[in-house]
Amino acid sequence: MKGRRSPQKIREHIRPQAESAGKRVTLPRALSKLGYCSRTQAERLIAEGRVAIGDRIVTDPSTWVDLSAALIKVDGKEIIAEARIYLMLNKPRGLVTTRHDPEGRPTVYDCLTDFDVPHLSPVGRLDKASEGLLLFTNDTEFAQALLDPITHISKSYHVQIDQIADDDMLTAMTSGLRHDGELLRATAARKLREGDRNSWIEVELQEGRNRQIRRMLEALDVTCLRLVRVAIGGLELGDLAKGSVRVLSEDQLKDLRRKIGGSKAIRD
Known part of the structure; x- marks a missing residue:
């Protein structure tokens, strides 16, 4: 890799x-x-x-x-305290977010063979068909704070759909849509670019509902062709190559800690 x-x-x-x-x-x-x-x-x-x-x-x-x-x-x-590590992975499509898959499918841990760190876990998930930014750490307090809904950490996605996005579609996504009895809402949605038959949109979420964007598009009778997470709380995927892993810099980690409420929110 x-x-x-x-x-x-x-x-x-x-x-x-x-x-x-x-x-x-x-x-x-x-x-x-x-x-x-x-x-x-x-x-x-x-x-x-x-x-x-x-x-x-x-x-x-x-x-x-x-x-x-x-x-x-x-x-x-x-039990001895482990050194803490914080990683970002550009998850390729087709990998499942688990350490051991009973069906024998390739997992995100296939990208982490250089990091032999016990209890290293993903912070949240990306489903098998989704791509992009996925964080890993063995700092459980940090991971829990990052996932806690009260911290309002935003996540940004670039999504390719099978039709041309219009204002009505984007407004519906931010106003809220019901799918299987659950109200789903994006914080923001805008069109990035379009082709002859499809387009790319950018969607921002603060919730962590299962398959939220795909379900919202299903409610609109729109097919999701690709879904790539490009940022978490301002931490951007950037030029990280597909399947590659990078250790978070001190500045990146400090910025995430500030956005989840600082070190006090993690340690207390």
């Missing part, structure tokens, strides 16, 4: 996790902050009796721990 970095270069770009000295948090929060899993997954592990503080099994998810002192284990293995 294009855009690969050497393992040494990758290590140079992995950011160490912020220190948590003296920070008392609940046990699920602790596992999340250590980069091991999400809080929901942690609660399940705790309920199953798989989590221990020292040598004591803990089954109460409301248990408080001090991250600077507690020895936390899952299935008998000590």
Whole structure:
């Protein structure tokens, strides 16, 4: 794949996790902050009796721990804070957004073979037929904040449709359309260019509904030919080649953190 970095270069770009000295948090929060899993997954592990503080099994998810002192284990293995990493991928069409596909289809992780980072997960999804910008991180707090509807992070898409877009179509998309009983609405929609029989439109969303743009177009009896996500919260896909991966720069990461409410919104 294009855009690969050497393992040494990758290590140079992995950011160490912020220190948590003296920070008392609940046990699920602790596992999340250590980069091991999400809080929901942690609660399940705790309920199953798989989590221990020292040598004591803990089954109460409301248990408080001090991250600077507690020895936390899952299935008998000590959990050590991972270095945090933030990646952007230009997802090719035809890949599914999952680590292991039961049908044996190629996945987005086929593009990440140079990044051997445990618990590296996509931030949201793109369906198999969709392309473009997809973020990955092992920072679960950051990922949850980026996906939280209250942060109003916009996502921009370039969409090719099988007809010429007109003002009525674009207005309907921003006014709201019902599909399977659900009201779907774009924040903005505009025409980019047109050919003889099809056109490209740009659609901006702040919601995270499943297949939202495709469903809106279906409600208008319009066929989606291509769908490419080109930006998330101002972070643009730019010239990143198809199937290539890039580590987010410090400025890009800082800008995303600012837009989701700053570091306080992530750590508290």
